């Protein structure tokens with residue numbers, strides 16, 4: 001699976017600062033960017049740019065602070081979803097094959113070739129990236145939350161996991177199956193009633209598998225752990241002040 005990373009890292013050409021949540025290049029890595037940040041002499045924090053200071057702040061977040069940011073991110077997602085925002089999903093093989101077939105038909109080709117499949121893959125990929133950028137715009141806390149996750153992976157000696165962070169965060173926000181919308185069963189034809197047939201997309205679990213296998217599951221459990229710690233700390237504060 002291709003995992004996209006909407007880059008929050010800076011680059012030397014832009015003076016170490018790039019516009020948040022709007023960069024698509026793959027270099028430099030978070031590890032390189034963090035290494036620049038710890039040697040930086042300019043630690044200004046700006047609202048629209050991710051600079052050296054943001055890296056140091058995100059790296060120093062406690063579990064409780066990160067959990068609180070995750071709770072904020074989830075409430076941003078809840079309002080974005082009410083406005084019709086969707087979590088972008090990568091195209092399935094079936095969708096690619098379907099579009100390749102349509103392209104071949106439009107071009108009046110006798111059969112579907114590798115070129116049609118490549119064109120379909122590219123078109124769906126571009127659509128996915130555009131949707132991802134739209135979602136990123138709706139979730140203002142996402143860049144800093146993702147930055148903390150990426151830095152944590154890097155500092156834990158797992159830079160390869162860094163590329164999974166965005167996909168795992170999006171899954172954490174909405175793990176439900178996009179086909180049955182979490183209902184687990186198929187609807188009866190032409191009605192809103194559930195049938196007795198389980199959803200083929202999720203085999204009746206109502207959820208999709210997290211991206212990245214064991215690494216993805218480990219990241220998800222870290223997110224849940226941090227949210228629990230943040231909740232406990234909020235409860236403890238309320239209790240102390242009561």
Ligand SMILES: [Zn+2]
Pocket residue numbers: 177178179180181182183184199200201202203204205206207
């Ligand atoms: Zn389903």
